[in-house]
Amino acid sequence: MNVLKPHLQATIWTLLRKGSSQREIARVTGIDRKTIRAYVQRFAEAEANSPGVATDLGEPTVPPRPPAAAAGSVSACEPHRTFIEAQLRLKRNATAIYQDLVDQYAFAGAYNSVKRFVARLKAREPEQFDRLEFAPGEEMQVDYGEGALTRVPGSQRYRRPRLFVATLRYSRRSFRRVVWKSSQRVWAELHEQAWRYFGGSTHYVVLDNLKEGVLKPDLYEPQLNQVYAETLKHYGVVADPARVRDPNRKGSVESAIGHTQATALKGRRFESLEEQNAFLEHWESKWAASRIHGSARRQVQAMFEEERAHLQPLPMLGMQYFDEGARTVCDDACVRVEHSSYAARPAPIGSKVLVRIYARRIEIRDLQTQELLRTHARAERPGTVVIPQEERVFNPSRETRRILAQARAIGPDASRLCELLFAAEGRVGQRKLWGIVSLASRYPRRLIDSACARALNDGVYSYGHVKAITEKLVAQALQALDVAPADANLTQQHELIRPAEEYAALFARAAAAPDPLHPRRSPEHDPQ
Template sequence: MFARSRQSTAGEEERHRWRGEVSWLGHKVTVATIAQRLRDDHGLDVSESSVRRWITANLADEAARARVTVPRPPVAPGSEAQIDYGKLGTWFDPVAGRRVTVQGFVMVLSCSRMLFVQPVTSMDQSSWCASHVAAFEFFGGVPARLVIDNLRTGVDKPDLYDPRLNRSYAELAHHYGTLVDPARVRKPKDKPRVERIIQYVRDSFWQGREFTGLAQMQDDAAGWSTDVAGLRHSRALDGAQPLRVFEAIERDALLPLPATPFVSTRWSTGKVGLDTHVEVGKALYSVPWRLIGQTLHARVCGDVVQIFRDQHVVATHVLRLSGRATNPDHYPPEKIAFHLQGPTWCRKIAVEVGPACELSIDDLLSPNAIYHLRAAQGVLGSRREHGVDRLEAACARAIEVADPTYRTVKGILAVGAETDDAPAAGDACAVPAFLRGPGQFDADWTPHA
């Protein structure tokens, strides 16, 4: 009667507007949004309680339908765990010298309601995976399915039908042989067992306690998970204690732990620069030069860095904390030649050419190896155009004229003078590189009349 009297205050036209707006929005948004749309779009000054009464009186079936809940079927032992983070509070970190926010990583076994709590001050990828490893070791096994929230450390791309898991988390799931089943976005009822327990963890474990360090905090949380939370009388278990149910039916139903420990990995993406390097962490790593400008994926596992293009490894390096890791093979040969053909390389090739070439290169590199390195490379490079034998003869001729420089060797090869007889002692030769002497210059020069 009260609802009908309130409804009669609106005219027929207003009731028609209400019905159209509420029917369209009813299954998609909240009562607060419906009231706001009626005020903004139709000029109806109504409250949320008025909208709620109107829905109850005029859309009884829809209102009843919205209140219906379907109980979940019983969960088989070892088949599921629900996971989430929950804020515990703030804590003065003596290491950091400041107050930090402490989050609680919580994993609840859906069948026995046995739970594991690990306080953390970081929710990054390594912390997320490390908490999973600690939880599996705490339970002594692995649940067959993990129901998680859509946080970035677990899910790269949320999707109802085909979610894309974070690569590091996918590797963890593969290692332990478990299935990751992300909940729907903004649907806390998809993992009610862990959502409801967060407040209990905050009140029972966190409130009023003092901790000297993070390690002590985590040890206390593991003990609390067994001695307090495990021995509570759970209404969902008809008053039974989670620890007793876990020991009786769920411990042996969990998947066994792998024989080898899980090694946490870290994935990142980066774009290849013009210097053929891509940034991973605080260091730079080279990749083949043809990949310049492309975005690649990097995987860090232990002290090894692997860089991927699609599913293929294109480069592997030893992990560095900073600086550059460069593989010369990743550059075009002509771009890296100077850096590869150092003094040691020059002396090695000179020995292969012959004793005269070896003596010439030693003479070039002796005063300052780096300063004359290009000259030595130029002398040895002549063997590709003129051959090893001619280069050896040219070096011998340059030594005879006491000028085994790059210009002299090049000049000898250019005019084919490596086979000429050596000049007699005392011949005029002001410039050793001018192998024909000033007499030839006089013969070729005719003064102008």
């Protein structure tokens, strides 16, 4: 209890004798109500121990009047409790309730009385949660947060990277990494790094419904992205996405992120991601792992040593990551991947298939069932055609006929070369045919036809060869124009050159003819 000066104690005692409430005394004197309450109790105890004896204030103590707002007193709003509770369920505030009480029930109390009564009714016990307990190696929780300010590579600017935290639920041992950008593949790679860091994987992983992990949130059948799902399958882990807007399901990792931001990274700056990751690993091993956990009352590292033996063993090979996307089977029975063609049979022409692109191979799967249809070694050079000879399609399609018609418009040699190319390669070679006929939009057709003739003589049936010859012929033609003599004498007499008199007669006759736009006027009447 605060010890007040004698004159303040006398003031409290005097006001109590006059029947003032504790609230009024606090308002007049500025003394806290808790201190006033303590002195009321002190005065009462002094009276009980020595009734009728003078106090140190110079006057006998008298039992003070119980304050108006003391415990056990009945509020003026108590008779209207049912009405007030009903209004609170309608989300109405104390002002509106007070006005209705005055209008409808002739309420004579003060607004502050209603305000205090409403505040007591609104007071609720804090929401309670059951703390879930898990066996060692059973669950890992993951989430993203914000890291410390880090210099952006190649600039003087700082910004916050994304902070990935994975926490083992039993021991609370954590793995932390910062990255600039996240994606489905980065999300899966961070999980793999965490399991390698811990020395094993857990049976379950709890995560948010972020797009890197969950494509379609659902309480019963959440849809994971395929890269993440394959990574979990490779390590024998089952994903357990938390309910939407329910972060308490993964409270351990939420607490770990807050602890990292407030203790390890607060007020720090780093020059690179590598520097921040090295600091986080040092901080985790030296400080976070050696701490005594608040609820478990045990050291985190000691609990992790117990849990380590219960983690699932890691596979010998790491996850083979891939990119995937839908592709259309072209009329040559192939799909285009990175400027190369791969056979897609038994998928029919015109259908959609799922293509997975690994580091060294290409997988073609059914778009609906994910069934594997074909596997090819990944081509190292763009423009490669990976299709067996027996699967090539040689019957001409409408596109083939359209290309051959354009080749015939260029010239006979171009038409012959395109027909031979189609006969040798089938529909797969239509891309070369398109390249040859598209040269007509940039170069003269007679030069393209001459280039095709040379290619036939050379025995090289290739779009690149035809293009190179065409460009060479164009360069030679331009060079011939540049070296032509500028002062060459013009021919004045030739059988194709008409005499100047004929041109003069033609001009005179045209001048005498009537104007076709104004038939009533002749040229000689036009104003000069």
